[in-house]
Amino acid sequence: xxxxxxxxxxxxxxEGGGSEAQQAKPPAPATPKPVPPKxxxxxxxxxxxxxxxxxxxxxxxxxxKARFGDAIKDTSTYVGQNFxxxxxxxxxxxxxxxxxxxxxxxxxxxxxxxxxxxxxxFDLVYILYSFARNExxxxxxxxxxxxxxxxxxxxxxxxxxxxREVFDMFGIEFDGHPDLRRILMPDEWxxxxxxxxxxxxxxxxxxxxxNLAIESGQ
Amino acid sequence: xxxxxRKIFLVDLFQxxxxxxxxxxPKYICTEQYPAERPRxxxxxxxxxxxxxxxxxxxxxxxxxxxCALACPExxxxxxxxxxxxxxxKDLTNFTYDTSRCMFCGLCEDACPVDALExxxxxxxxxxxxxxxxxxxQALEEGPRPKQYKC
Amino acid sequence: MPDSTFLxxxxxxxxxxxxxxxxxxxxxxxxxLDGEKVLGTDCVLGYxxxxxxxxxxxxxxxxxxxxxxxxxxxxxxxxxxGYCLAVEKLLNAEVPARAQxxxxxxxxxxxxxxxxxxxxxxxxxxxxxxxxxYCMREREAALTIFEKYCGARLTTHAFRIGGLQYETYEGFExxxxxxxxxxxxxxDEYEExxxxxxxxxxxxxxxxxxxxxxxxxxxxxxxxxxxAGEKWDLRKAQPYSGYEKYDFDIPTCQNGDTYxxxxxxxxxxxxxxxxxxxxxxxxxxxxxMGKVGKVIKPPVGEAYVSIEAPKGELGYYIVSDGxxxxxxxxxxxxxxxxxxxxxxxxxxxxxxxxxxxxGTLDIVLGxxxx
Ligand code: SF4
Ligand code: SF4
Numbered sequence: 001x002x003x004x005x006x007x008x009x010x011x012x013x014x015e016g017g018g019s020e021a022q023q024a025k026p027p028a029p030a031t032p033k034p035v036p037p038k039x040x041x042x043x044x045x046x047x048x049x050x051x052x053x054x055x056x057x058x059x060x061x062x063x064x065k066a067r068f069g070d071a072i073k074d075t076s077t078y079v080g081q082n083f084x085x086x087x088x089x090x091x092x093x094x095x096x097x098x099x100x101x102x103x104x105x106x107x108x109x110x111x112x113x114x115x116x117x118x119x120x121x122f123d124l125v126y127i128l129y130s131f132a133r134n135e136x137x138x139x140x141x142x143x144x145x146x147x148x149x150x151x152x153x154x155x156x157x158x159x160x161x162x163x164r165e166v167f168d169m170f171g172i173e174f175d176g177h178p179d180l181r182r183i184l185m186p187d188e189w190x191x192x193x194x195x196x197x198x199x200x201x202x203x204x205x206x207x208x209x210x211n212l213a214i215e216s217g218q
Numbered sequence: 219x220x221x222x223x224r225k226i227f228l229v230d231l232f233q234x235x236x237x238x239x240x241x242x243x244p245k246y247i248c249t250e251q252y253p254a255e256r257p258r259x260x261x262x263x264x265x266x267x268x269x270x271x272x273x274x275x276x277x278x279x280x281x282x283x284x285x286c287a288l289a290c291p292e293x294x295x296x297x298x299x300x301x302x303x304x305x306x307x308k309d310l311t312n313f314t315y316d317t318s319r320c321m322f323c324g325l326c327e328d329a330c331p332v333d334a335l336e337x338x339x340x341x342x343x344x345x346x347x348x349x350x351x352x353x354x355x356q357a358l359e360e361g362p363r364p365k366q367y368k369c
Numbered sequence: 370m371p372d373s374t375f376l377x378x379x380x381x382x383x384x385x386x387x388x389x390x391x392x393x394x395x396x397x398x399x400x401x402l403d404g405e406k407v408l409g410t411d412c413v414l415g416y417x418x419x420x421x422x423x424x425x426x427x428x429x430x431x432x433x434x435x436x437x438x439x440x441x442x443x444x445x446x447x448x449x450x451g452y453c454l455a456v457e458k459l460l461n462a463e464v465p466a467r468a469q470x471x472x473x474x475x476x477x478x479x480x481x482x483x484x485x486x487x488x489x490x491x492x493x494x495x496x497x498x499x500x501x502x503y504c505m506r507e508r509e510a511a512l513t514i515f516e517k518y519c520g521a522r523l524t525t526h527a528f529r530i531g532g533l534q535y536e537t538y539e540g541f542e543x544x545x546x547x548x549x550x551x552x553x554x555x556x557d558e559y560e561e562x563x564x565x566x567x568x569x570x571x572x573x574x575x576x577x578x579x580x581x582x583x584x585x586x587x588x589x590x591x592x593x594x595x596x597a598g599e600k601w602d603l604r605k606a607q608p609y610s611g612y613e614k615y616d617f618d619i620p621t622c623q624n625g626d627t628y629x630x631x632x633x634x635x636x637x638x639x640x641x642x643x644x645x646x647x648x649x650x651x652x653x654x655x656x657x658m659g660k661v662g663k664v665i666k667p668p669v670g671e672a673y674v675s676i677e678a679p680k681g682e683l684g685y686y687i688v689s690d691g692x693x694x695x696x697x698x699x700x701x702x703x704x705x706x707x708x709x710x711x712x713x714x715x716x717x718x719x720x721x722x723x724x725x726x727x728g729t730l731d732i733v734l735g736x737x738x739x
Contacts, residue, residue, distance in 0.1 A: 051670040079458055079672050106585050108675070111699040113688050127673055127686065127701075131585065131599065134606050138673065158588030161709045169422070184415040184738055193423055194697075200420075200427045248509075260513075262520035262535065291432035323435035323526045324519075328534060337520070 053078040060102060060137075068094060083138035088124070091141045092150045095126060099155055103132040107156035110163055112170045114196045121145040122172060126152065143172070151177040169194035186211070259339045264322040266340035267315050269358040270333065278359065280334035282308040289329035294319045315358055317343050318351035379403050383720070387416050391494045391724040394734030398711070398723065405719045410712045414705075417738040425698035430456050430530060430665040433695065438524040440700065441736040443486050446479035446515070447678040449528045454609055455674035455685035456530045457659075459667035467655045468532035469611040474545055474648045475518065475527055476610075477641040481552065482511040483679035483731075484634045484641075488559060491631070491728035495572050500559055507555050510548055517544070531661030545649045549642045556638055563631070573628035577714040577726040580625055587710040591681025591703055592633045593730065597625030603677035610676075615647045627729040634731075666693050673701075680704050680731050700739060704732040 053076035061075035064084060071090030076083060086094050098104035106129045113123040120142035129136050143149055151174040152159035163174045164183040171192035174180060181187065190204045208214065224230065250257045259265075270279045282299035294316040299308040327337050340362055345351050381404075386397035395416035401408040421440060425433045437452045438445035450472055457464060464472075489504035512522040519527040519535050527533070563569045579589065581597040594601060602619045604612040620636030622629035669691040675684030681703030690696040707730050714726050 052668065053670075078670050079461065081672060107588055108682065109673075109684060109686065109699065109701040111686060111701075113697045125686065125699075127684070131601060136673070156588070157586045158706060158709060161705065162588075165705075182415075184418045186415065193420055196426075198423075200423055260516040260520060262518070262538070263516065264520040289432070291428050291435060321435055321439075321524065322521065323524075324534075325432065325435070325526075 051078055053083075056082045056084075058082070063102075064094065064097070067097065081136065081138065083140055085140045085142075088141045088143050088147065088149050091124070091126065091139055092152055092155060094139055095128065095152060096155045098128060098130075098137070102130065104128040104130040104135075104137065106131060107152065107158050107162075108136070110152065110159055110166055112166050112172055112194075114170060114194065116196045118142070119144065122170060124149060124166075124172070148173050148175040150175050153177060168192070171195065259341070261339070263339045263341070264324050264327070264337040266338050266343050266362050267317070267320070267326075267353070267358055268336050268338045268340075268361060269313060269355065270336055271359055278310055278334065278355075279332050280310045280313065281332055282310045283331065285329045285331060286326035286335050289325045291323065291325065292316075292319045292321065295326060310355070313355040313358060315353045316351060317353055318348060380408065385723065387413070392727055392734075393490065393732060394737075396708075396727070396732070396734055396737070398727070400720065400723065402720065405721075407715050407718050407720060407723065410715055410723075412708060412711060414708075415738050417734045419739065421739040422698055422700060425695050427694065429693045430667070430695060433698065434529065435524070435526040437700075438526055439735060440702065440739055441483075441678065441680065441683070441704065441733045442523055443733055444479050444483040444679045445523060445525050446475050446527050447483075447676065447683060449526065450476050450610065451674065451676040451678065451683045451685050453528045453530050454676065455672055455687050456665065456667065457661075458672045458674050459670060459687060459689050460530070460661060460665065462531050462659050462661045464532050464610070464659050465656045466611070466653045468657045468659070470648050470652050471533055471537060471657070472528060472610050473612065473615070474645050474652075475515070477644045477648070478511045478514060478545070478548070480641045480679045481638050482508045484638050485511075487634065487679075487728075487731045488631075491725075491731075492563060492569075494724045494728045495569065497563065497566070497569065500562055503555065503559060503562075507552055510551065514541075514544055514548065517541075529658070530665055532656070532658035534658075536657055542649050542652060545645055549646050549649075553639065553642055556635060560635060564635075570628065572721075572725055573631060573729075574626060575624075576627045576718065576722045577729060578624065578626045579710055579714055583710070583713060584625075587713065588706045589681070589710050591677070591679070591707065591731075592630050592637065593625075593681070593707060593710075595619065596622045596629035596633045598623050603675060603682060607675075609674070612644075614651070615644045617643050627725055630729045664693055666691070675701065678703055680733070680736070681707055702736045702739060704730075704734075704736040705739075708732050708737055 056075040056077040061082070061084070064075065065072050068086070068090055071087045072084060072094070073087065074085040076085075084094065095104075095107075108127040108129050109125075111125050113125065115121060115123065122143050122145070124141050124143055126139040127136065128139065141149070149172065151163055153163065154176070160177070160179065161183060163177055164179070164181060166172050167174060167180055168182040168185050169192055182189065185193065186207060189207055191198055191202065271277060272279055282297055284297050287293065287295040287297050296314045297310070298312045299310050302309045322337060324337060326335055338361070343351070343362055381402045383400045383402055384397065385400055386392040387395040392398065397413040397416070399411040399413065401410070419439070421436055424436055428436070434449065434452060437448040441448050485504040485508040489501035492500040515525050515527070516522045517538050518541065519525050527535070579593060579597055581594065581599045584590075584594045584597050584599065598621055600619050600621045603609075605619055617640045620633050620640065622632055667689040669689055671686070671688040673684055673686040675682050682701065683703050684701030686699040686701065687695050688697040711726060711730065715723055718726070
């Protein structure tokens with residue numbers, strides 16, 4: 001399958017071509033098996049297959065770059081929304097710095113995006129908001145499958161459940177999390193549903209059989 | 219003294235009853251005698267599906283374009299058609315609609331180019347079996363049965 | 370004889386829910402008690418998990434729209450608005466002025482309906498049965514408007530990406546105005562029943578206090594945050610859908626307890642009526658659908674858009690890979706995040722307060738579990 005090169009310093013993951021799009025179709029498993037094209041599926045995409053983000057050059061971005069140097073890989077803005085791409089190690093210090101120095105005192109959300117064909121499989125996204133500045137910023141880092149990013153609970157307590165949900169849905173384990181259990185799925189469930197290789201029809205048959213006493217949940 | 223008189227003549231009770239009876243005004247009664255009387259349902263209500271026919275000759279309006287099936291998030295509509303050699307158009311053969319999975323969002327209705335598929339004001343779609351929830355062309359054209367429940 | 374019996378232990382673990390009427394759905398709370406005192410809680414969620422985010426990845430943008438109604442089902446219109454705004458942001462689509470105004474009217478009506486349901490059930494939890502009937506009566510009027518407008522009362526699917534599917538019906542403006550005229554005296558009526566009621570005050574005042582700092586720490590938004598004194602409302606802070614055109618206040622209180630949250634929501638209903646009146650009076654004519662095309666295919670990119678839902682900040686983070694289906698939709702549910710503060714609010718309180726605090730958070734389990 002094509003597209004695997006991620007240009008250095010590119011603001012966004014560069015996949016998301018037609019093949020990627022087809023892979024997201026309902027019953028298609030993530031194995032690169034030819035998928036019957038659906039009528040709505042786009043043909044091989046014309047140019048911009050990357051996010052057309054522009055550099056973000058507000059004082060805050062400069063400030064971050066000056067402070068963290070190479071750990072800040074990128075500061076961009078897309079549709080008027082600013083985001084910072086950092087190395088996985090720097091995400092928490094950056095968040096802490098933003099909280100203490102720049103009033104970003106409200107962690108809106110922690111989530112992840114799965115890009116199975118990229119070497120760093122997951123985007124970990126932290127959305128921050130500052131009441132004083134009325135401004136949002138997203139912190140993104142790319143992590144590999146099996147990496148254990150540090151938890152943000154020490155900075156924002158709200159990360160507790162949000163990270164549990166990311167763990168539940170993507171199987172990303174957070175290092176130092178006080179209470180890393182599944183939150184939405186049953187505790188004994190196998191698999192992490194929001195991974196792209198977890199088909200929408202898939203389920204933990206064993207769990208369903210044992211706990212619901214039926215053969216299938218469908 | 220005044221309060222004693224109030225108590226003797228049960229003034230509070232009558233005041234309370236006054237409120238009660240004021241609210242007995244038929245204007246405020248909103249109980250609907252449901253099976254005997256059809257409830258008032260909004261014109262745009264999205265209820266039981268219907269496949270419209272041409273009132274003049276009874277032919278279906280559906281042109282078997284399959285747009286409704288593509289629009290449906292639950293992909294519960296199956297349209298089968300065969301090509302008519304004379305008119306060079308597709309003729310509808312069967313149309314199934316699984317009401318048990320439908321969420322009455324109205325996307326199929328919006329997608330239909332000829333207003334053949336319509337969500338009507340009928341809401342009585344209960345059935346004793348799962349299979350009974352899957353409506354075929356005949357059920358869709360003639361509407362749910364029985365038409366009216368007796369009480 | 371066993372060495373120790375359960376009587377020796379001071380701790381008692383009590384399971385509440387998931388079938389408990391006061392947990393507003395299928396929330397299960399495990400309480401650790403010392404007598405009547407709550408030492409700690411653990412919430413067990415997921416009984417209503419339907420995988421909305423997974424479904425989104427397997428539907429087209431337009432097809433996913435009805436599913437968002439099923440998260441916060443008492444404020445389905447707000448959910449739909451947030452989702453449509455997020456996709457419109459990705460598409461960079463303009464929504465016509467008329468569509469925006471109708472959206473505001475319906476969203477505010479929905480806010481009223483949601484707060485009414487909250488008030489009724491919350492009062493019921495505390496032990497006042499009457500407000501429930503009153504609230505349901507008025508909520509019915511709002512739902513009737515929804516039904517007439519789009520054909521459904523609860524899971525409305527009222528908006529489409531780019532604008533509206535349905536033009537307003539004959540007499541829509543008048544009915545909205547009638548609703549406002551009818552409704553304001555009713556709010557006074559509820560307040561008469563509750564605000565100075567001694568039992569109500571005794572049960573709510575000083576219960577479940579959450580300060581503004583704690584709210585921010587826990588990411589708690591909406592009425593809970595405003596009750597703690599933070600004057601923050603996304604409709605003012607980052608206006609969307611034309612909210613900057615309307616004149617309304619953000620009610621705030623100081624104590625951050627359950628009683629204050631009640632006051633805030635009562636005020637919010639009044640403000641919502643104010644917005645509806647202005648929007649109805651200034652309802653512009655014109656098209657109701659913007660130019661988005663039949664097939665919705667946003668360019669590669671990502672956007673986070675949030676709105677002020679009745680429960681707090683409701684956000685949608687959508688990643689598009691340039692196809693007709695979203696690559697990832699993340700819903701930032703206000704109920705889920707607010708519920709996290711439950712433990713902090715309850716600790717040290719009494720068992721009876723648990724019900725009051727769950728009620729005051731105004732959670733909807735459909736949204737917590739998605
Ligand atoms: S109403 Fe919605 S769910 Fe039902 S058939 Fe039509 S498109 Fe499908
Ligand atoms: S969209 Fe209308 S005309 Fe086309 S197949 Fe469906 S019902 Fe028939």
